[in-house]
Each structure stands twice: as structure tokens, then as C-alpha cells.
Amino acid sequence: MKNPSSHHFTKDNPSTPIYGSLESDHVLPKKFMPEYSLAPQIAYRMVADEILHDSNPRYNLASFVQTYMEPEAQQIMIDTMAVNAIDKTEYPQTTAVENHCVNMLANLWNIRESDSPIGTSTLGSSEACMLAGIAMIFRWKKLAKKHNIPLAKLNLVVSSGVQVVWEKFCVYWDIELRVIPMTDFQDLRLDPKQAVKKSDDYTIGVVAIMGITYTGLFDDVVLLDHEVEEYNKTHAISLPIHIDAASGGLFLPFVNPLLEWDFRLKNVVSINTSGHKFGLVYPGIGWIIWRNKEFLDEKLLFTVNYLGTSFSPEFQLNFSRPGSQIWAQYFNFVRFGKEGYKAIHEKSKDVAIQLSEQIKQMSFFHLLNDGSNIPIVCWCIKDTPDKPKWSLYDLSEILKRSGWQVPAYPLPANFKDVIIMRIVVRADFSRDQLSLFLEDMKSALEILKKQETYVTHPNCPSGFNH
């Protein structure tokens, strides 16, 4: 070993310790791109250190989005990271695998023999919902032309529980968002009768949700389908139902296959889901499927000529995007099969039920969802004369001290003054993790009992959307 004093801790000396290097002794650039390069190991360490300022995704209990994949799944993602999914000629197997996933999903969602489904992967449910909405506009226009109905402002009927993507869709495409407020605190879901009552000749469709973002509850699609069926008997332009199954779409087929919400119901024309939620893939994948080509105007399908060859039609808002998420989804389907998904999801459900039982015993809380439909547990503080001085915002702040992210947020319209907390029990939130969380929750309540000052309600008008 050389005498340490003979070391020259310079830029080009590979034995220079990272934190002893000149380069590590600078603040990373924020506005202007640096003039000079950094050695990769130093650049890696410095950038990776900035990641530490984010919370640990595994401790983010509010998120639906996957935070754990097996090493083999990660390897598949690394193997396909350089694949651009849109280059269908160059990467035909990626297109084939995407189609396999579409077929499997259509079958999981009980497509009928007589249907000819069409679908695509997307970056998430948001892109999928946008595509669903655009397809509904084009379908409406085609039918309006056929029935000589003059063009006027179109509308989309939704409940006040919809995710923000539907508001965005209506703003971007100049559609009236016709909101049916959720009025019954004991049943915070779409009122199917009201939804149909509020529909008219200019309604492009009705959205039902399987896994309302705020609470995890499911809309009653059987009743909605029945109401829509009656409406359709007397209207020239039939009312299509789109199911936003961002979270339920890859949960229900395994855990509650008898619940009817999908293509078994006649008026359901399209369904979306997030592969990165209960599909168990890291963020960046969603899916949408239409029951038949008639619900997706062919004007919306583009066959792009690329490198001199034409490739199969596509209908997406993005062009280039990673193939790795598609491969990861296919990997999970092959790896887990129905049996594996069922085992994972049933376990998450059991953990969620155990969590809700514990929350209930903490006496301050009223449960809005006990996790028995989908592993989402959601609660508010009971509105009683002896309710505590602290709020769920205070609880959220104290839980952060142990690393847990459990945000508090208001319910939508009609119940905006009700503050709730939601935990999504993901596959990697084991019973052991739950036991750690519960200990921290109990200590947090002890701290709150003694605390003198409280957080005032932050300005959080639009709820929590992910």
C-alpha cells in the first residue's frame, strides 16, 4: 500500500474516496448545465444521495402504485429498458406480448364469444381514461350524424367521486362534466338512477368506478346497467358505460369473480385498469379495452409508416414510451397466473381487514371502508361531542416522524368538511409491517393526547388523487 500522503486526490485518480474528492465538494447544479463531466461513480453517489430526500416508497401507505417487484421481474425490465414500444416493426415481439396481455384482460373481464375486443397498453389509467373519453366523443358524433342530431355542447355523466383525470378530460376536450354528487354518507357511490336521469341526447357516456379513489368503494354497475338499458329503449343515441377500474380491474377477477361489473353487463363498452396498481407492475402501465371495434371509431386508429414499413394500428396519446412495463406485465401474468394473483390479493385483503379492526378499536375513528371489498382502509374522526382536538392532519404529521406517509385529505363535494385518511394495503405491506405501523400509530395517538398545538387545516381543496 502506498503512503497515503503520496495520494493525489484529483479528478482522474480512481482511488480517490468519493467524499474526499474535489468534485463531491460542490452543490449540484440547479439552473445551468455544468461545463465539465463528472466521474460516473461520483455523479452516481451525489445524485443518489438526493433521492434520500424523497420518502421511502415502501412506507408510502397512501399510494396504490406498486413498490415491490421480484428480482426476475426487475431483470425483465432491465432487459427491455431500451425497447421503444411504439417501434412495432423493430420490436414485433413487444407488440405480440402487448396483444397477449390485451387478450388475457378481455377474458378476465368476461368478454363474450360474440364480441371482438380491441385494446392497448397506456402509460397508466389516466391515459386510458382519456382514450375512453375520446372514443365516446367520436362515437357520439357518428351516431348524431346518422340520426340528424345537431351538434351542441356534449356532456359526460360522472359521480363526485371521480378521479381528477375525468375533470382534465372534460377541460381538454370542452365537454361538460355533469357531476352527480354523492349524497349518502353511508353509501358514498354513484347514484345510478340520478346518473341516468341527468343524461340526455348530448351525453357521450356514463363513468362508473370500481375502486373510488377516495375510499376504495365500488359503484353498483348492475343497477346502472339496468337503468341505462331502460334509457336506451327510448333514445336514438344509446348511452355507453365506461368502467374506470383503475384499481378494481386487476383485483376483482381473482378475489371476487362472481361480482358483475364488467363485459358481462350489456351496456359496458369499455374498461380501463392500471397495471401498476393491483397488476403489480412498477409505475408506468395502464390498459384499456373496448368490447367491440364499433366503440372505437376507425378515424382514431393510426397506421404509421416507419422506416419504410407499415406497422399495426395504434391509438395512444404518446408516441415513444418504454416497452419494459409491457414486458413486466406479461411476466407477472405468466409468473403469478390466477392462482398467484389470488394468493397475493387475498393476503393483502386479510391484512387490510386486520388493520381496519385495529383502527375501529381506537374508538376515535369511523370507518368508511374496512378493506373487505378491496384492500383499502379509509376512516375519519367520529363526529361526537367528545371528539379530540387534534385532526387527521396532526396524526399524519406525527406518523411521518417514523417514516410512514399517510396523508389526510377532504372528501369531494357535499362532504368537503369531512377529512379522511386512507391506507392502500399493497402486496408488500406484510403482517409484520402492519404490526410495526400499528405500534407507531398507537405511539402517535399518545403523543397527540399530550400535544398542545395542532396543525390548522392546510389548503387542500381537491382531495387526494392517487
Ligand SMILES: Cc1ncc(COP(=O)(O)O)c(C=O)c1O
Ligand atoms: C379511479 C381512478 N381512475 C384513474 C386513476 C389514474 O390512474 P393512473 O395513476 O394509473 O394514471 C386513478 C389513480 O389513482 C384512480 O384511482
